[in-house]
Each structure stands twice: as C-alpha cells, then as structure tokens.
Amino acid sequence: MSALRETLLAQKPGMAARYPDVFRPNLRARLNVVLVLGGAVALYVYALVTLDFDPHRILGGVLRLTDIAEMMLPPTPDGWARAELYGVALGQTLAIALLGTSLAAILAVPLGFLAARNIVANRVLHFLTRRALDSVRSIDTLIWALIWINVVGLGPFAGALAIMSSDIAAFAKLMSEAIETADRKPVEGVQASGGSRLERIRFGIVPQILPIFASQILYFFESNTRSATIIGIVGAGGIGLYLSEEIRVLEWQRAAFLIVMVLVTVAIIDQVSQRLRAAMMGAPRG
Amino acid sequence: MLVIDGVSKRFDKHLAVDNLSVSIPKGQFVGVIGRSGAGKSTLLRMINRLADPSAGEIRWDGRVVSRLQGAALRDWHRRCAMIFQQFNLVGRLDVLTNVLMGRLAHTTSARAMLKMWKLEDRSIAMAALDQLDIAPLAPRRADHLSGGQQQRVAICRALVQEPEIILADEPVASLDPRNAKVVMDALQRINRHFGLTVLVNLHSLDLARGYCDRVLGMAAGRLVFDGAPAALTTDVTHELYGMEAHEVMDHAEMPNVAGAVVATA
Numbered sequence A: 001m002s003a004l005r006e007t008l009l010a011q012k013p014g015m016a017a018r019y020p021d022v023f024r025p026n027l028r029a030r031l032n033v034v035l036v037l038g039g040a041v042a043l044y045v046y047a048l049v050t051l052d053f054d055p056h057r058i059l060g061g062v063l064r065l066t067d068i069a070e071m072m073l074p075p076t077p078d079g080w081a082r083a084e085l086y087g088v089a090l091g092q093t094l095a096i097a098l099l100g101t102s103l104a105a106i107l108a109v110p111l112g113f114l115a116a117r118n119i120v121a122n123r124v125l126h127f128l129t130r131r132a133l134d135s136v137r138s139i140d141t142l143i144w145a146l147i148w149i150n151v152v153g154l155g156p157f158a159g160a161l162a163i164m165s166s167d168i169a170a171f172a173k174l175m176s177e178a179i180e181t182a183d184r185k186p187v188e189g190v191q192a193s194g195g196s197r198l199e200r201i202r203f204g205i206v207p208q209i210l211p212i213f214a215s216q217i218l219y220f221f222e223s224n225t226r227s228a229t230i231i232g233i234v235g236a237g238g239i240g241l242y243l244s245e246e247i248r249v250l251e252w253q254r255a256a257f258l259i260v261m262v263l264v265t266v267a268i269i270d271q272v273s274q275r276l277r278a279a280m281m282g283a284p285r286g
Numbered sequence B: 001m002l003v004i005d006g007v008s009k010r011f012d013k014h015l016a017v018d019n020l021s022v023s024i025p026k027g028q029f030v031g032v033i034g035r036s037g038a039g040k041s042t043l044l045r046m047i048n049r050l051a052d053p054s055a056g057e058i059r060w061d062g063r064v065v066s067r068l069q070g071a072a073l074r075d076w077h078r079r080c081a082m083i084f085q086q087f088n089l090v091g092r093l094d095v096l097t098n099v100l101m102g103r104l105a106h107t108t109s110a111r112a113m114l115k116m117w118k119l120e121d122r123s124i125a126m127a128a129l130d131q132l133d134i135a136p137l138a139p140r141r142a143d144h145l146s147g148g149q150q151q152r153v154a155i156c157r158a159l160v161q162e163p164e165i166i167l168a169d170e171p172v173a174s175l176d177p178r179n180a181k182v183v184m185d186a187l188q189r190i191n192r193h194f195g196l197t198v199l200v201n202l203h204s205l206d207l208a209r210g211y212c213d214r215v216l217g218m219a220a221g222r223l224v225f226d227g228a229p230a231a232l233t234t235d236v237t238h239e240l241y242g243m244e245a246h247e248v249m250d251h252a253e254m255p256n257v258a259g260a261v262v263a264t265a
Helices: A003-010 A012-018 A027-050 A055-072 A080-115 A123-137 A141-152 A156-181 A185-192 A197-233 A239-248 A252-281 B040-048 B070-079 B095-106 B109-113 B119-131 B147-160 B177-194 B205-211 B234-248 B251-264
Strands: B002-011 B014-024 B029-033 B055-060 B080-083 B165-169 B197-201 B214-219 B222-227
Touching (some): A003 B119, A003 B147, A080 A123, A080 A156, A080 A197, A080 A239, A080 A252, A123 A156, A141 A156, A156 A197, A185 A197, A197 A252, A239 A252, B002 B040, B014 B040, B014 B055, B014 B222, B029 B177, B029 B205, B040 B080, B040 B197, B080 B147, B095 B119, B095 B147, B119 B147, B147 B177, B165 B177, B177 B197, B222 B234
Parallel strands (some): B029 B197, B080 B165, B165 B197
C-alpha cells in the first residue's frame, strides 16, 4: 500500500463519528426521488387510460395514413395558374412571419428591460410587467388570429398581428432572462469609468445580449413560418388557406404540393439562419 | 521516471511545443517557467493526454502513455492527476462530490451515476479534505468558496485519485500571495511525504526558487534551461522572458527604482 493511501485510510474508523452528516445515508432525499418518479409514472398511466389510449387504433390509423400518402403521389399543382397562386400565397405567409416576428422583437425590447430584475429596481413595476407578459403569453397564436380577424377582418394583416401578439411576451421574457444572467463585471467596469445608467446598459449589457437575442429572432422567424401556415387555415391569409381548402375537397396531390413548398421554404430559412447565427456568434472583427 | 522524447505539438501553422526532450525521475518537484505562450500548458496537457502530441513519445516507467486509448487512457488519467489555474471544479456540486470525482476510476459507473459512493471512498475524500484543513467545507457548494479554498478542493480531488504524478498548470496564478503559499506548501507536502512527482507551471520566479528541486525554462516551445533553481541567473531570466524580465525578477531592486521616480516627481 502506498504512503498516500495509507494516510488517507488511516483515519477511516473515526471519520464517520467526526463528520456524521457526510456519512449518514440521506434517506429522505432518496425517498423523495422515488416518490416523485413513482408519482410521474402513475400520472402517465392514469392519463393514458382516461384518454382512451388504444394501440389498435394507432395500428388502424397507420394503415389509413399509407392510403393518404399514396393518394398524395405525385404532388402537383395541376397547372401553372394554380402554381402561381400558391407562390403568391407562400410569399404572403413569409411576409406574415417576417412582419409579425420583427414587430414583436422591436416591441419586446423595452418590455424585456422592464421585466429584468437587475434593471428595474421598482418591485411593483417589475411584478406588473411580468404578470402582464405571462397573461399575453398564455394565449396561443391561433386564438390571437381568431381575435384579430374579428377586429381587423380576414387576411394577412390579422395574421401578422396574431404572430406579433403571441411573440412579444415570449421575446420579452427570453430577453429579460438574458439580461438577468448577463455578466455584471463589464457593467461595473463601465460604471467605475463614470458611465450613466443608460450608458451602463448600452455598453455593459447590450453587447452581451445582442447575439443571444438575434439568434432567438432568427429561430422565431423559422418557427413562425410554420405558425403562419396554420393560422392561414382559420382565415388569416397565406398558404394555409389553400392547404385547408385542398384537404377539405380531398385534392391530396395539390395538398402534397403545398406541403412540399412549405417544407422547402422552411429548410431554406433554416440553412440561411444557421449561417447568419454562426456569423454573429463568430470571431469579432479586428 | 517520466520521459518526454522529442515531443512536438502543432496547432495549424503554430508550433506550440517544438521537439522537446526531458527526463524527470520519480519524486522530483519540477517547476516549468517561461512567458505566456511558451508552450508550458500545452506540455502539461500532453502529459496528462488532454491534448495529443503531434510527434514524439511520452513514457512513464518505460510504458508509452502518449498512444493509450480507452480504458488504458482512463487509467493513465487516474495515475496522472491535473490541477488547473481556474480550478475546474463543478461549481454547482458540493465540495465532497467534487472530491469524489477523483474516485471515479475506483468506482463502478452504476454506483457513480446513482451517487452511491462506497463508505471507503467517502472516508478517503474526507481524509484528503482533512489533510488540507477544509473538511468542514464538505457540504458547501464549490462555487461559494474562495479561490484558495477551491484550489485546495482541486488538490484533494487530485490526491484521492491516488496518483503517481501531479501536474499543476499555473495553480496559484489566480490567487493572492497568502493563498498561493498555502497551495504551494500543500503541493510540497504531497511531494515530500508521499513521494509523488510534481510538475508545476509557474509564472513567478520567486516561487520556482522557493519550492522546486529543478527548474525547466521554456521559450517558443523549446527547452532553453534545465537546472537547479540557484542556476537561474539574470542572463537566463533575460533569455526566458526577454523584455518582460524585469517584471518577474526579484523585487530587491525595485525600491531603488521607485525611489528614483518619487525623487524626480
């Protein structure tokens, strides 16, 4: 046995008595883990039973799914005129996503700072901002679309407003969290050099959160392209309107063509935003 | 005996370590000095195999460790403990668990994943903390400790690995002088009492003179000095540090300089 091992083991008998907390098995903590895990499993089983979970129905449904897939082949717009129509609608969907996302991002900036604990010291203001954001966030894009359609009428304008409304709160929350976790040291550096409150935020915090926020905007734009398709179905304009129409009249080949269009668009956006994100996160100039 | 035989490390076009050869007998306390970017860290990381050499061979007791893989490599990590400048503890875990990381090689994965440490491992970890006078800190979260305390936790983690050699990469560069002394004293005690080989990168010449049996000087990836600390003359220092030499020299000459400035002011 090495000298080191000997020394480390020499006090073994007395150790447990000297530091009882370290050696007492933490039964309470382990019991809690078991209880939480057991509770989660029980909840799952209960949910599956009450929701009529039935493997046979999945199996039957899968067979029907292959029927539909067969009817979708090959995807076709049935003529140039309709393809052009689809193209315009796709452009509308992209416009809805872009407008909605950018409006939400711009409006979220002041709200994000208001909701950040390390920027706004006023507890009441902070609390009110947070709760307001929570309430807005709890309403889904689809519901917002239905609301805005009633306010401004059918069409893409309602769609852009719907996306903006549901994303403002999400953006503001993500931003306030980024601000709260930002490193305090640069802020102190600016403060110690005589920076005002606003200057501390501008030079101490903004450079830290800018890449995070920009990357979130790109991600939201991507995901909003999909959302804009869905809200089109309820009448907020764009390609979703055609998609729901073609499915309703069982024109599966046209529906498939529309789906492929959305798929390709989302893939392209994904590629472009990945490059943009990498460029933004990448090495600083100079 | 640790043998470094013609080892080089290339990062793209930059040669961090350039055909370096040196032998270190067991039980020696060796300091590696040189300016930032001289390749000291890269050398240590290659010995521990956190980095792989681009050329050359590293041997421990005649066994080539620079080409180990899998379980054999993990065993080498266990026998060759590493201490870092920034401590590299898991800040969100308590001190005891951090030290027990050093017992991972002695523990089955199932036990480790469920944190069901053996009684022996716990008492070894506590004994190590006790050796460094920080046993009462065992339940505290690692990131709530001061730098000096964190580095002592890191030394405990290294000790409980039951290593044969300890590598320390600028272990005191982030610490104040008093804590630096505590940490260096601990490394010296480990070296003297347990006969472990210690290889430590240092920035301060004073520390190298005070603690090391032997000093290696590196510049631009090459070994430019190898000898007793007493042989570190002004000329050698200038070769190692160039323009920065005055910053790492003994402070004995400083009062004169300061006095002159005050007098003219």
